Amino acid sequence: MKKLKFLFFPTILALAFGLMLSCAKSSSDDSKSEDTDTSTSSAVTVSGTVQKGPYVQGTEITVRELDSSMTPTGNTFTGSIDDNTGSFSIKGTLANKIAELAADGYYFNEVSGSLSTAKLALQAFSDLTDSSSVNVNLMTHLEKKRVEYLMDNSKMTFAAAKTQAQTEILKIFNIDNVTLGNSETLDISKSGDGNAVLLAISAILQSDKTEAELTELLSTINTDIRTDGSLDSTNTKATPVTAMAYLKSRRSTIRTNIESRYSNLGISATIPAFESYAFKPVSYTHLRAHETDSYLVCRLLLE
Numbered sequence: 001m002k003k004l005k006f007l008f009f010p011t012i013l014a015l016a017f018g019l020m021l022s023c024a025k026s027s028s029d030d031s032k033s034e035d036t037d038t039s040t041s042s043a044v045t046v047s048g049t050v051q052k053g054p055y056v057q058g059t060e061i062t063v064r065e066l067d068s069s070m071t072p073t074g075n076t077f078t079g080s081i082d083d084n085t086g087s088f089s090i091k092g093t094l095a096n097k098i099a100e101l102a103a104d105g106y107y108f109n110e111v112s113g114s115l116s117t118a119k120l121a122l123q124a125f126s127d128l129t130d131s132s133s134v135n136v137n138l139m140t141h142l143e144k145k146r147v148e149y150l151m152d153n154s155k156m157t158f159a160a161a162k163t164q165a166q167t168e169i170l171k172i173f174n175i176d177n178v179t180l181g182n183s184e185t186l187d188i189s190k191s192g193d194g195n196a197v198l199l200a201i202s203a204i205l206q207s208d209k210t211e212a213e214l215t216e217l218l219s220t221i222n223t224d225i226r227t228d229g230s231l232d233s234t235n236t237k238a239t240p241v242t243a244m245a246y247l248k249s250r251r252s253t254i255r256t257n258i259e260s261r262y263s264n265l266g267i268s269a270t271i272p273a274f275e276s277y278a279f280k281p282v283s284y285t286h287l288r289a290h291e292t293d294s295y296l297v298c299r300l301l302l303e
Contacts, residue, residue, distance in 0.1 A: 040095045041093045041094060041095040042093060042094065042095075043091070043092075043093050044091070044092060044093065044094050044128065044132050045089060045090070045091050045132055046063050046089070046090050046092070046099070046101070046128065046132050046133075046134060047087075047088060047089040047090070047132065047133055047134075048087075048088060048101075048133050048134040048135045048136065048184070049085065049086040049087050049088070049135050049136075049187065050081060050086045050088065050103040050105070050107075050122065050135070050136045050137070051086050051107075051135065051136070051137045051187070051188050051189075051198075051202075052107040052108075052109075052110075052116075052120060052122070052137070052138065052202055052206070053107050053108030053109060053110040053188070053202070053258065053261065054084065054085050054086035054107065054108050054188075054189075054261065054262075054265075055081055055086040055103060055105050055106065055107045055108075056081065056084050056086075056105060056106045056107065056108070056115065057080075057081055057082065057083050057084050058080055058081065058105060058106075059080060059081040059086075059088075059103055059104065059105025059106070059107075060078065060080055060103070060104050060105060061078065061079045061080060061081065061088050061090055061101065061102070061103050061136075062076060062077075062078050062101070062102045062103075063076065063077050063078070063079075063090060063092060063099050063100070063101055064076050064099060064100045064101075064102070065094050065095065065096050065098075065099055066096060066098045066099060066100055066125075067096055067098075068096070068098075069152070070098070070125075070148055070151055070152065072100070073095070073096065075092075075093070075094065075095070077090060077091070077092030077093075078090070079091075081103075081105065083265075084108075084265055085189075085262075085265055085267055086107075094128065097127055097128045097129040098125070098126070098127055098128070098158060099125075099126055099128055099134075100123060100124070100125055101123065101124045101125075101126065101134055101136050102121065102122075102123045102124075102136075103121065103122050103123075103136045104119055104120075104121045105119055105120075106118075106119055106120075107120055108258075108261050109206060110188075110199070110202065110203055110206065110254055110257050110258050110261075111203055111206045111207060111208070111247070111250065111253075111254055111257070112257075113253070113256075113257035113260075113261075116211050117210075117211065118210070118211035118212060119211065120211050120214060120215060121215070122136050122137065122138065122140070122141045123136070123140065123141050123144050124136040124137075124140030124141065124144070124183070124184055125140070125143075125144055125147055125148075125158070125162070126140075126182075126184045127158055127159070133184070133185070134184045135183075135184050135185060135186060135187060136184075137183065137186055137188075137198055137202075138198065138201055138202050138205065138218075139166065139169070139180065139183040139186060139197075139198055139201065140183045140184055141218060141222075142165075142169050142201075142218070142221060142222065142225075143162060143165035143166060143169060143183060144222065145222045145223070145225075145226045146161075146164075146165040146168065146169075146222075146225055146226055146229060147161040147162055147165050148226075149226050149227055150164060150165065162182075162183065164229070165229070166180050166183060168225060168229035168230065169201075169225070170197065171230075172221075172225075172230075172231055172240065173200070173201055173204065173240050173277070174240075175197055175200075175277055178193050178194065178197055178277075179193075179194070180194040180197065180198075181194060183198075186198040188202065188258070188271070188272065188274075189258075189262055189267065189269035189270070189271065190269070190270055190272065191270045191271075191272050191273075192272055193272075195272040196272035196273050196274045196276070196277055197274075197277050199258075199271070199272055199274035199278075200274040200275075200277035200278035201277075203243075203247055203254055203274065203278050204240050204243045204244060204247065204278055205217060205218070205239075205240075205243070207242075207243035207246045207247060208246055217236075217239065220233065220236055221236060224236060244278065244279060247278060247279065248279055251275050251278065251279060254274075254278075255271055255274075255275075258271050259271055
């Protein structure tokens with residue numbers, strides 16, 4: 001019995017010592033891993049503008065870091081718009097260069113010529129590898145869910161997914177032969193075809209809608225185009241056409257509204273030629289596949 005006791009206690013001690021060494025090694029490895037993660041993070045200043053029309057001072061901006069699978073890492077930093085031109089500049093740290101930006105606030109309605117009475121949330125994906133400048137707008141918002149789907153299911157690169165999503169969105173508005181480039185660089189206060197397209201789409205989707213109606217429409221479009229890049233809902237397909245009819249007599253008013261807004265803010269803006277895209281005639285062949293009586297009425301109003 002004594003021999004068993006002598007054999008038993010050394011064995012227990014050996015096992016305990018082994019567990020202590022294992023725990024110490026694990027702790028050391030975790031510490032090294034944490035040090036490695038920290039060392040790859042770098043300070044970054046994310047800046048840009050938020051536009052529907054321009055968003056107003058006090059709008060909340062959130063930057064979320066994403067990993068290679070577009071999953072949030074938990075690293076988030078926030079800020080707000082600095083002035084009524086929609087400009088912002090936020091400091092934080094990022095280990096990965098793909099980020100999601102979200103803006104939630106009031107904006108200048110370019111169609112009505114007044115500030116919105118409710119907030120509108122817009123989002124954007126951006127690769128901050130080469131530039132930390134990100135504009136958040138309707139195009140970045142509309143492409144977001146589609147980009148996520150293409151990267152996850154078609155294994156596309158970030159850049160390729162954004163290009164395809166943009167092409168599909170432009171087709172919804174019967175716009176072709178326009179290369180937008182990075183949607184995060186578009187700016188309705190500057191000249192250029194891409195900027196003109198952004199302003200045209202902004203006006204079309206706004207038309208006579210309230211902020212709640214616009215929020216619902218954007219959500220519907222995002223969900224509808226997510227998996228196949230096209231609108232399948234008959235009611236949603238009709239929206240751009242009916243909006244163009246509503247806006248046709250208001251084209252000069254929209255331009256005046258935006259020019260006056262920027263002028264009152266002390267900004268020298270060159271409003272792009274959005275009229276050629278916002279009031280582009282819709283061809284019969286473009287609508288024929290899904291034309292209804294209401295579509296025909298709208299088409300005749302345009303042509």
